[in-house]
Amino acid sequence: MVRIPKKKVKKSKVAKAGSHSSNKGAKKRDRKATETALMKAAIQVFAKKGYDAATTKDIAKTAGANEALIMRYFGGKKGLLEAILTRTDDLGEESSIKREAELKSDLHLDEALFESIMERCSDFKHYSDFMKVAVSRIILDPDVSRIIQTKIYSKAIPEMTLELEKFKKAGEIDSKADLKSVAFGISSLTFALGFMAQVVYKFPDSEIRATIKEMVRILQKGLKPDSK
Numbered sequence: 001m002v003r004i005p006k007k008k009v010k011k012s013k014v015a016k017a018g019s020h021s022s023n024k025g026a027k028k029r030d031r032k033a034t035e036t037a038l039m040k041a042a043i044q045v046f047a048k049k050g051y052d053a054a055t056t057k058d059i060a061k062t063a064g065a066n067e068a069l070i071m072r073y074f075g076g077k078k079g080l081l082e083a084i085l086t087r088t089d090d091l092g093e094e095s096s097i098k099r100e101a102e103l104k105s106d107l108h109l110d111e112a113l114f115e116s117i118m119e120r121c122s123d124f125k126h127y128s129d130f131m132k133v134a135v136s137r138i139i140l141d142p143d144v145s146r147i148i149q150t151k152i153y154s155k156a157i158p159e160m161t162l163e164l165e166k167f168k169k170a171g172e173i174d175s176k177a178d179l180k181s182v183a184f185g186i187s188s189l190t191f192a193l194g195f196m197a198q199v200v201y202k203f204p205d206s207e208i209r210a211t212i213k214e215m216v217r218i219l220q221k222g223l224k225p226d227s228k
């Protein structure tokens with residue numbers, strides 16, 4: 001019996017393109033997963049050893065990754081710290097800065113402000129050791145300070161301003177209120193309570209909570225539309 005050789009079937013361009021696209025997608029996901037692992041590992045190492053004593057070798061070992069990837073993905077230890085401070089969405093948890101900006105529309109202004117500030121303070125407490133390291137670098141290193149300043153002014157403040165605008169449209173905030181200034185004031189208050197009062201001065205949780213409640217009451221009263 002004569003065997004008829006099978007014709008080679010060429011893969012279509014579409015199939016090839018799909019395969020190539022799939023490989024690129026997988027590589028992109030792998031890189032993102034590695035970056036996230038390195039960022040999380042760096043938080044642990046920085047908190048335990050401090051920024052100066054921490055090495056990229058320590059961080060890579062904790063993350064179970066190749067040390068060379070820290071330079072390739074972040075440009076070194078400083079770039080890794082900056083990434084942690086500015087790419088919180090990549091850590092696999094909801095960004096606290098984003099939550100601070102997202103004053104829930106189903107709540108009244110006082111309720112939304114209280115919840116937002118409380119959540120942010122909770123983050124400061126959870127990452128207290130790391131935040132001590134991060135804040136010291138922000139103070140000592142102009143480059144890191146500039147990165148954070150840009151992050152606050154270009155993202156965090158505008159996001160909160162937009163959320164406050166919803167309450168202005170709903171009639172809970174005076175139409176003449178400067179929302180950008182209000183957003184900056186709330187952000188500053190959050191840092192003062194979340195980091196300085198809670199982490200540095202170690203005020204008890206009950207006092208932090210009571211202070212937030214009172215400050216929100218004052219804010220709401222000041223922002224209330226003129227009844228005249």
